[in-house]
Amino acid sequence: MNIQDLRYFHELVNLKSYTKTAEKFGVSQPTITAAVKRLENKLGTTFLIRDQSHKSIIITRVGMQFDEHVQSILNELRIAEEEIKQNESATIPFGLPPIIGRNYFPTLVPTLLDKGILHRLNVIENGSYDLYHLLLDGHINFSMLGLTKVNPEPGIRLKIIKHYPMNIIVSKKHPLAHKKAISFKEIANENFIGLSSDYIHTRALDRMLKQSKISINTIYRSPDVMVVKSLVAQNLGISYLTTLSITKHDDVVSIPLLDANQPEFILAAATRENHIMTAKEEELWDILTK
Structure with a gap:
């Protein structure tokens, strides 16, 4: 044929x-x-x-x-x-979401450098949703992903690395800043600064809004987590971010949520089941999944 x-x-x-x-x-x-x-x-x-x-x-x-x-x-x-x-081409197309690239991937860099893999990575930075589909369609072979649930489509191999809570973040000057924990309904009247739709945070937020039966006043959306944290630090609004994206240098307060059935930020490594790995790709997968 x-x-x-x-x-x-x-x-x-x-x-x-x-x-x-x-x-x-x-x-x-x-x-x-x-x-x-x-x-x-x-x-x-x-x-x-x-x-x-x-x-x-x-x-x-x-x-x-x-x-x-x-x-x-x-x-x-x-x-x-x-x-x-x-x-x-001897390069490895590799998907890396911005939050993971900034806050988790640097911990792997020394090992990747030592194994002679770092310079071979052709990094494609995008949101987890888009990277998942690039992986599924064969445009990349490996990706780190941020997920809120684990139900991979047939043909996708996932390895869960770590779970991170999703918290409300506020300015240190905000009235909620002294709270040890809050319920989602307490943010109903707050101005909200969100991430763009290709972030899993947006889908997690929609789920929490539906569960809590509230609406929020979104005054601005940005594709850049650093911009969101900066605006929150200026007390212009609050946001909803994974604790993975918060560092000690950020001028914000991260407040845990009391609500049941909260989404988590699930850090995972992914490849395709039918992808035959080269020796270097096998080393990369081992480093990603340890």
């Missing part, structure tokens, strides 16, 4: 036009017709019905079902091609 025939077939199912499919690949219409016929003859079935009167095509039920498998085959092939390119 010819891989190029599968590519022609899948695009024909999408475009439903022999002319447009042929134009996309820069080949003749008979080339597309012959490819489909080869597949039908190989499997002894009919995938497409050509309506000559309306100059259109109808995809049979079997054709639609076959295309689902074709998509999986082409996707696996694309991932394999990506991995081969990555092996040839």
Whole structure:
């Protein structure tokens, strides 16, 4: 079975036009017709019905079902091609969320440097949600992730490293700063400074708002945790952050929450189950997961 025939077939199912499919690949219409016929003859079935009167095509039920498998085959092939390119370049595409990159990853740097791995990392910095999908699609092979729950999709291998609470942070001048702990409902009337939607904090916050049946007045959102902490330190509002992102140098107070069923910031390392690791990648995985 010819891989190029599968590519022609899948695009024909999408475009439903022999002319447009042929134009996309820069080949003749008979080339597309012959490819489909080869597949039908190989499997002894009919995938497409050509309506000559309306100059259109109808995809049979079997054709639609076959295309689902074709998509999986082409996707696996694309991932394999990506991995081969990555092996040839001797770099390791590696996802790193900003909070983890700033507050946890530096603890691994001495070991990575000693093992000759640090200079091989091609670091892609993004939110955990986006990195998870880059990993799933084969654009990166490894990533550190911040999660609020552990339910990986098939094909993803996760190793939980540590759990961190999610706390309310306020300025040292804020009336709540003296509190040892608070309930989520106590922040209902506060101005809130949040992170952008690609942070898991935003989804965790939405969950807590729904659970507590309150709404908040969000006055500003930023993709930068340092900006959020700076604005909170100026007493312009409060925020909701993992304790991993708070250091002793931040001019804020981190207050634990009393509510039940709170989300946690789960620090994890991730790779794909079907990724065959090089020797250096195996060393990297061992360092990430110890």
